[in-house]
Amino acid sequence: MMTLLHLDPADLERRGATHTAREIAQQPRVWRDVHALVQSRRTALDGFLRPLLARPALRIVLTGAGSSAFIGQCLAPALLQQLGARPGIRIDAVATTDIVSNPAQCLQPGVPTLLVSFARSGNSPESLAAVQLADATVDDCHHLVITCAAEGALARRLGERERAHVLLLPDETHDRAFAMTSSFTGMLLAAAWAFGLSMPSVTALGDAAAALLAAEAERLTTLGQQPFERLVVLGSNGLQGLAKEAALKMLELTDGRLVAMADSPLGFRHGPKTVLNERTLVLILLSNDSYTRRYDLDLLRELRRQGRGRVVALSTSALNAEDALAADDVLLDLPANAPDLALAPVALVFAQCLALLASLKLGITPDNPSASGTVTRVVSGVVIHPLSPPSP
Template sequence: MSLLNFESAELDRRGAPHTAREIAQQPQVWRTVHALVQSQRAAIDAFLQPLLALPDLRIVLTGAGSSAFIGQCLTPALLQQLGARPGIRVEAIATTDIVSNPAQCLQPGVPTLLVSFARSGNSPESLAAVELADATVGECHHLAVTCAAEGTLARRLGDRERAHVLLLPDETHDRAFAMTSSFTGMLLAAAWAFGMALPSVDTLGDAARQLLATEAARLDALNAQPFERVVVLGSNGLQGLAKEAALKVLELSDGRLVALADSPLGFRHGPKTILNDRTLVLIVLSNDSYTRRYDLDLLRELRRQGRGRIVALSTSALNAEDALAADDVLLDLPVNAPDLALAPVALVFAQCLALLASLKLGITPDNPSASGTVTRVVSGVIIHPLATPAP
């Protein structure tokens, strides 16, 4: 396998075979995941439709780390889809918040669907969040979207009456440290499970393939001019994408590159002080015509001020005032596609950027943490009994 002008032998030698393969395989993985969801359509609908008919249902999308960002990508789109049903709420709350603050995150007496995203299903917080929700809420239902059949989450929820496990194909269960196929696979699986309107899986896959086939030179050029800070910006659900993209840079550079995520409007309120001449800014422009105005305002401002290198990712050529710059990336998606559709495709570009930055720094991307400070499945978490009084 080759990726971004690297052949398999070199990727093996530099400790990147799994990361590279798991980035490159995503268009095919999405097709496989789509077929899986379609094959389980009747069972998924039988589980979800009665819940979505509840007038006061609360949907909580949860996960830890990257998996939490999946919920943040999905929440605005799912809320918009279900918004015509009075009383239904959709919220993204990380398992790390649920576990440390259950009384502030869970509501007794409110019918709740907890949608858990988990690559391995073995993170202590993922398991504890399920148990706390069951103990606290009363009527709690579970949809688990996970990549590991042997994971504890899948096994624990597999035979529960109020639960459905959407187990993704094994190829989504990344072997590398960083989540890549697992993130986009779970994101799209949930979107399709809830019946969200997206371009066809072929359209999404073709857009990602085009990026992988044509953007190697641009990515090389970006990495040829050393940067020490990376900022990723996106509005609404694309802010979840921005957080995941920034985390990929941070993880694969072993913390040697500072990475920050924000919304274009929020970035002005203090975080903009991070900009210097060695900052790379990625801004994913919304397809929503109203939101896009705010994104473009910041893009103009950043280019006018000339601090850092600015890259816009967009589904269409910019207007006459904002012509595409040499570094900008044109995503091959319909200009009327929902922003949720931009997330997996734009993330492929960010994953490639992070991989190349890692290699340039001499890091082994499959296992980037030289000190062992962080691990593929988080360790060192103690789950304290809820009844234990605070010291």
């Protein structure tokens, strides 16, 4: 199998971590396959998307549940920045869990809508119900489905439908492990390329992730062995969605035994900062936007000055003389002018590795971390209630 952080494959198999480790390690290569797929579908994608994006007052709703919802939160700011000059266009990241529980406040009947659904398996009850509710509620609704499973219900139901387009990613993105890793970054990048967002080349992205895995193995191992009991991940704009995903990976892979939370650097001061203690690890994802980065650096200085917890900054460039990189900081091998969306998949590889190592340290089986069965790979126990209440 593909090695990760010099971990022994036989030991990973014995400890129930084979799939998770492989699916983290394979991402630089899988991204190239995803890019090639999107390019091969370019004509069909453009034929579907261009007429929609040219329409006045189009609303794009990026949706999914759990990790898949965070994909939309990563993408929405970048999409708005690139498409926002078009009159009347709106871009919202709305979780399927919100759409299903309250469609009247999430969907607008008279507004032409493109519902972009992200789904690893396409079998989550909320993913299917959100599509049905959108069709029932919105007069003019189109669907772009980005999924990893050809046999999934979402791909099968929308594959041949009018006003719908399904982008099925390579099978390797369909994670066999419990936690979403390749599927998250694969769907994120597929959407960015499908919409033609400004990004570094796929080679630059893959090389940056591969370099991180090679250069940071020792640092990650050291951090993974630290006795921290809380993790805080901070990011601005689209990187806040990435921070939520990074925190969720730690919660999932440690079966909730290591508490993790996410916020924006500015928002963190407004109460959530009370979570800090001497056994807290803080990851700050520094924005490449020069204006936003000032606020990120303000909090970085503040946290280091106050000295509560261990602080690690992930950055694409060395800081200025006043904010020189500390020994713990991680330098991402991407251009200093790369959009924040490009930072997301590379930085997430670091967070995924950290969560895997923390899981192993706690004696948990990362491929199936929920010993109690409280959570499952495809969510269960969801009852989809009819939109109209039953007659008395």
